[in-house]
Amino acid sequence: MNIINIILDFLNLENFISNIPNAEVQELLTIVFVFLRSDLFFKILLFPGIFTILITVAELMWLELKLIAKVQLRVGPQYAGRIGGILQPIADFIKLLFKETIVPEKASKVLFLLVPIMLVTLAATTLTVIPLSETDVISNLDVGLLFTFAILAMFPILALLAGWASNSKFPFIGGIRALFQQVSYEVPLWFSALGVVILAESLNFNSIIKAQSTFWFILLLPLGAFIFLVAVIAETERLPFDIPEAETEIASGWMAEYSGLSFGLIMLSLYIKLYFGAAMFTALFLGGWLGPSILPPAFWFLTKTIIVVLIIMMLRGVLPRFRLADLLYIGWRRLLILSIVNIFLAITVKLVLF
Amino acid sequence: MNEAQIIDELRDKFGERIGTPERLRQHRIVVTVEKENLLDLAKFVKDTYDLNYAISVSGIDYPEQNKFVVVYHLCKMSEEGHLPLVLTLKVPVNRQTPRTPSLISIWQSVEWHERETWELFGIEFEGHPKLERLLLHEDWDEEFPNQFPLRKDFLLEDE
Amino acid sequence: MSSMYFSVGPQHPGSGHFRMKITLQGDIILNAEPDPGFVHRSVEKIAETREYLQNVPLIERQCLSDVSSVTLAYAMGIEELLGIEVPPRAQYIRVIMCELSRIMSHLYWLAILGIFVGHSTMFMWGFGDRDILITETAEKIAGARVSYSYIIPGGVRYDLPDGIKEHTMKTLDYFQGRLKEYDAIFFSNPIFKRRTKGVGVLSRSEAIRLGVTGPTLRGSGVRGDIRKDAPYAAYDELDFEIPVYSEGDSYSRSLVRFREMKISSSIIRQAFENLPEGDFKVKTRKKVPEGEVFSRVEAARGELACYLISDGTRKPYRLKMSTPSFRNLPGFSLMKGSMLADMPPIYMSLDYWPLETDR
Incomplete structure (x- = not known):
C-alpha cells in the first residue's frame, strides 16, 4: 500500500x-x-525514482552554493525559502522555465533542441540500476555496471552533437574538448571498476555491495578508488577538469548557445550525472547501502553519496582549471597505467584474501 | 653620460643639419630635426648613447605655423633600469602633405604609437608596415571623411 | 591542416572591452592580434577644451583601478611648468595614495587572473579584500572609493583625517595575513604553476626591444622602475626594493605583482612613520606659463608618461599620455605558438586595461 x-x-x-x-x-x-x-510505477515516480533524485539534486545545488560561499567568504543564497535560501535551485529552475529559448539562426534546430532532452533522459536512465537499498531499485539488472558504462559512453557524443548543432565556433571547440576528455577518461574509469568486478565476481550492483559486507573495497583497492574518483570528476566536467566549459577561453563551451529551459535541462543532466558518478563510487567502493541497521539502508546510501558529491564540489573552491594537454597527459600516461596496476593489485588481493 | 656632453656632441656631429639641442630642465634634452635628417640622427643617438627604448610618439598641431610636429621621446633601458635622461626628437611636418619617415626600423616599440598618431593626426609614416584603424571606429571614414580628431580644426560639438 | 579564425571579445567572458583576433590551428594559436578602441573617448581632445583643474577628474577615468598615478603625472607636469615646490607633507600623502592605488590595481588584477584560470575563490577573495580593506581606506582619506580626484596640481585636496594612521596600519596588518593565504591557495597551487610556468616567455632583450613596461618588464629580468630610476614625490626618501624575476614567463610576471603588493604596504607604513607636518597644498595659478614638460611616474601597470604643452592660457594646448597598457600591446604577440588554454594566463599576465589603452 x-x-x-x-x-x-x-x-x-x-x-x-x-x-x-x-x-x-x-x-x-x-x-x-x-x-x-504497481510497485514499479511507485519506484519510478517517487522512490528511488524521479522525485527523490530531483530533491536530492536540488539540495546538492543548494549545498554547493552555500558551501562554496563559505569558502569564498560570502553569504550565498539568502532569501528563497527563508531558511538560508534553501529553495534557491528551484527558484533558479523556475526562472529558466520562463525565459526564452533562443535557437541560433544557422543552427540545426531539431538536433539543437533534442540534445538537452536526450541528455536528461540518458542521465536519468543510468539511475535505474543504482540500488538505494536491496529492494529499492527500479531494475535489478545482472549486468548493471555494464549497462551504466554503455549509457555513459553516449554522453561525449551528445556533447559533440550539441557543439555541432549550435553551428558556432566556441561550442564546437567545447564539443571537441568534451569528446577528448570523456573518451580518454572512460578507459581508466572502466579499468578501475574492473578491479571491483574481480573482487565481487559480479556486475550486479546489489551483489557488489553485498560483497563489501566485511571490507569496503576502498580499503582493499585505495588506488582504484582514487582513479575512479578522478575519472568521475573528469567525466562530469567539474573543476579542475571543466575544460569543455572553460568560461574565459571558450565562453562556456558546448553549452554556450543554450538558453532558457534547454539550458536548465543541460544543467540538470550535469548534476544528475554528478550524483550518478558519486552513487557509482558509493556502490563500488563505499559499501553502498551497507551501514548500522538503526537507520534504513537508503539513508546510508544517500548520505555517503552526498558526502562524495560534496568532496567533488569542494575542489571548485581550491583548484584552478587544467589545460587540455595536461589533462590528456594525465589521463593516458598516468591514470591508464595506474589503473592497469590496479587490476593486478585486485587479482593479488583476490588470491590472498578470498 | 653628461647632458652637456651630449648636446656638444650632437652639435659637433650634425651642425647645421639639426636645430640647436636644448636642455629644457634636468634630464630633458630637446632636438629639432627636419625629416630628411631624422633617420641619420635617430641611428646616431641609438648607436652612440644606446637610447634603445622609445617611450612615446606624439603629434602636435600648429595651424598658425602650418605644421605638425611629431615628437619622439627616447630613453635608455638597461638591465639595471631606466636612465633618467629623456631625449626628445621633434620633427616638423608640412601640414598639407604630412609625411615623415617611420622610425620602426630603429625602434620596434614605436609601431603602435606611430599607428595611433597616423590615425588621430593623419600623418603618414613612410615605411610603417601597418597603418590601419586602431582606436576610432570602423566607419569613421564614411562619417567624417578626411577628418582627424586631434587636429585643431576638428571641433567638438560643445566648442 | 586548415585554421580557424575567431575573435575573443568584445562580448566574451575572457576579454574585457577589447578584442583579440585569434587564428587557431588545432589547439595552437597561429596568430593573435589585439584590436583596441572599443572604449575610445578621445580624452586627449577633450582635455584641450577644459581648464587644467577640470582635467583631473577627466583623465583619471582612463584607468579606474589605478587613479592616483595618472593624476600625479599630470599634476607633476603642471607644477614643473608653474615652477612651484609641493610641500613635503603633500609629497608623502601622494606616495600613500599611489601605493594604495597600486595595491587596489594589483588586487583587481589578481582577482581577474584567478577567474581567468578557473579559480573562483581567488576571484572572490581578491575583490572582497579590495572592497573592504583598500577602497575603504581610500574613502576615509579622499572621500570616494575609486575615482577620488585627490591629487591636484599643488598638492592634495584635503589633509589626512584624524586616526587614519591607526586605521591604515590595522588594515595593512590584516592584509599581510591575507597575502600569505593568497600564496597558499593560489601562487603555490601546483595546477596554477603548471598553467603559467614557461607560458608566454618574453626574453630580456625582446622585452626592451618591444618597449614593454612595468611588471611585464620586471618579470623579464629588467630592473626598470621609475620610482627608483627617476624618483618623484617622496620615493627617494623611502626604502624599498624592486622585485625582479628573470624567467620572463607568465608566472614570474604574476609573482612580480604579488610581491609588489607586499612592498607597497611597507612603503605606506614608512610614509606614515615619516609623515612630516606642514601644508598639504600650495596655491596655484589658473594660467600656466608657456612651455612643455614630460613627466613620468610608475603606475601600477608600468611607466606612465604625461607630455603636456602649454601655450600660456587656462587650457592645455596638447596633452598626450603614454600609458603602460598601450605600451604593453606588443606583448600580445607572446600568444603566438601557445595553446588556446594559455590565452587567458598570458593576457592577464600583461595586466592589460582596455580603457587605459583607448583613453
Missing part, C-alpha cells in the same frame, strides 16, 4: 471507469490503472 494507491483510492477513479460504456477504452484504462498502482 503506497501513497499513489491511497491517492487513487481517494479519487475513486475506478468507479468512474466502470461506468464508461465503451468496453475497449475501459479495458485500456484498467491496464493503465494496474500499472499506476
Whole structure:
C-alpha cells in the first residue's frame, strides 16, 4: 500500500471507469490503472525514482552554493525559502522555465533542441540500476555496471552533437574538448571498476555491495578508488577538469548557445550525472547501502553519496582549471597505467584474501 | 653620460643639419630635426648613447605655423633600469602633405604609437608596415571623411 | 591542416572591452592580434577644451583601478611648468595614495587572473579584500572609493583625517595575513604553476626591444622602475626594493605583482612613520606659463608618461599620455605558438586595461 494507491483510492477513479460504456477504452484504462498502482510505477515516480533524485539534486545545488560561499567568504543564497535560501535551485529552475529559448539562426534546430532532452533522459536512465537499498531499485539488472558504462559512453557524443548543432565556433571547440576528455577518461574509469568486478565476481550492483559486507573495497583497492574518483570528476566536467566549459577561453563551451529551459535541462543532466558518478563510487567502493541497521539502508546510501558529491564540489573552491594537454597527459600516461596496476593489485588481493 | 656632453656632441656631429639641442630642465634634452635628417640622427643617438627604448610618439598641431610636429621621446633601458635622461626628437611636418619617415626600423616599440598618431593626426609614416584603424571606429571614414580628431580644426560639438 | 579564425571579445567572458583576433590551428594559436578602441573617448581632445583643474577628474577615468598615478603625472607636469615646490607633507600623502592605488590595481588584477584560470575563490577573495580593506581606506582619506580626484596640481585636496594612521596600519596588518593565504591557495597551487610556468616567455632583450613596461618588464629580468630610476614625490626618501624575476614567463610576471603588493604596504607604513607636518597644498595659478614638460611616474601597470604643452592660457594646448597598457600591446604577440588554454594566463599576465589603452 503506497501513497499513489491511497491517492487513487481517494479519487475513486475506478468507479468512474466502470461506468464508461465503451468496453475497449475501459479495458485500456484498467491496464493503465494496474500499472499506476504497481510497485514499479511507485519506484519510478517517487522512490528511488524521479522525485527523490530531483530533491536530492536540488539540495546538492543548494549545498554547493552555500558551501562554496563559505569558502569564498560570502553569504550565498539568502532569501528563497527563508531558511538560508534553501529553495534557491528551484527558484533558479523556475526562472529558466520562463525565459526564452533562443535557437541560433544557422543552427540545426531539431538536433539543437533534442540534445538537452536526450541528455536528461540518458542521465536519468543510468539511475535505474543504482540500488538505494536491496529492494529499492527500479531494475535489478545482472549486468548493471555494464549497462551504466554503455549509457555513459553516449554522453561525449551528445556533447559533440550539441557543439555541432549550435553551428558556432566556441561550442564546437567545447564539443571537441568534451569528446577528448570523456573518451580518454572512460578507459581508466572502466579499468578501475574492473578491479571491483574481480573482487565481487559480479556486475550486479546489489551483489557488489553485498560483497563489501566485511571490507569496503576502498580499503582493499585505495588506488582504484582514487582513479575512479578522478575519472568521475573528469567525466562530469567539474573543476579542475571543466575544460569543455572553460568560461574565459571558450565562453562556456558546448553549452554556450543554450538558453532558457534547454539550458536548465543541460544543467540538470550535469548534476544528475554528478550524483550518478558519486552513487557509482558509493556502490563500488563505499559499501553502498551497507551501514548500522538503526537507520534504513537508503539513508546510508544517500548520505555517503552526498558526502562524495560534496568532496567533488569542494575542489571548485581550491583548484584552478587544467589545460587540455595536461589533462590528456594525465589521463593516458598516468591514470591508464595506474589503473592497469590496479587490476593486478585486485587479482593479488583476490588470491590472498578470498 | 653628461647632458652637456651630449648636446656638444650632437652639435659637433650634425651642425647645421639639426636645430640647436636644448636642455629644457634636468634630464630633458630637446632636438629639432627636419625629416630628411631624422633617420641619420635617430641611428646616431641609438648607436652612440644606446637610447634603445622609445617611450612615446606624439603629434602636435600648429595651424598658425602650418605644421605638425611629431615628437619622439627616447630613453635608455638597461638591465639595471631606466636612465633618467629623456631625449626628445621633434620633427616638423608640412601640414598639407604630412609625411615623415617611420622610425620602426630603429625602434620596434614605436609601431603602435606611430599607428595611433597616423590615425588621430593623419600623418603618414613612410615605411610603417601597418597603418590601419586602431582606436576610432570602423566607419569613421564614411562619417567624417578626411577628418582627424586631434587636429585643431576638428571641433567638438560643445566648442 | 586548415585554421580557424575567431575573435575573443568584445562580448566574451575572457576579454574585457577589447578584442583579440585569434587564428587557431588545432589547439595552437597561429596568430593573435589585439584590436583596441572599443572604449575610445578621445580624452586627449577633450582635455584641450577644459581648464587644467577640470582635467583631473577627466583623465583619471582612463584607468579606474589605478587613479592616483595618472593624476600625479599630470599634476607633476603642471607644477614643473608653474615652477612651484609641493610641500613635503603633500609629497608623502601622494606616495600613500599611489601605493594604495597600486595595491587596489594589483588586487583587481589578481582577482581577474584567478577567474581567468578557473579559480573562483581567488576571484572572490581578491575583490572582497579590495572592497573592504583598500577602497575603504581610500574613502576615509579622499572621500570616494575609486575615482577620488585627490591629487591636484599643488598638492592634495584635503589633509589626512584624524586616526587614519591607526586605521591604515590595522588594515595593512590584516592584509599581510591575507597575502600569505593568497600564496597558499593560489601562487603555490601546483595546477596554477603548471598553467603559467614557461607560458608566454618574453626574453630580456625582446622585452626592451618591444618597449614593454612595468611588471611585464620586471618579470623579464629588467630592473626598470621609475620610482627608483627617476624618483618623484617622496620615493627617494623611502626604502624599498624592486622585485625582479628573470624567467620572463607568465608566472614570474604574476609573482612580480604579488610581491609588489607586499612592498607597497611597507612603503605606506614608512610614509606614515615619516609623515612630516606642514601644508598639504600650495596655491596655484589658473594660467600656466608657456612651455612643455614630460613627466613620468610608475603606475601600477608600468611607466606612465604625461607630455603636456602649454601655450600660456587656462587650457592645455596638447596633452598626450603614454600609458603602460598601450605600451604593453606588443606583448600580445607572446600568444603566438601557445595553446588556446594559455590565452587567458598570458593576457592577464600583461595586466592589460582596455580603457587605459583607448583613453
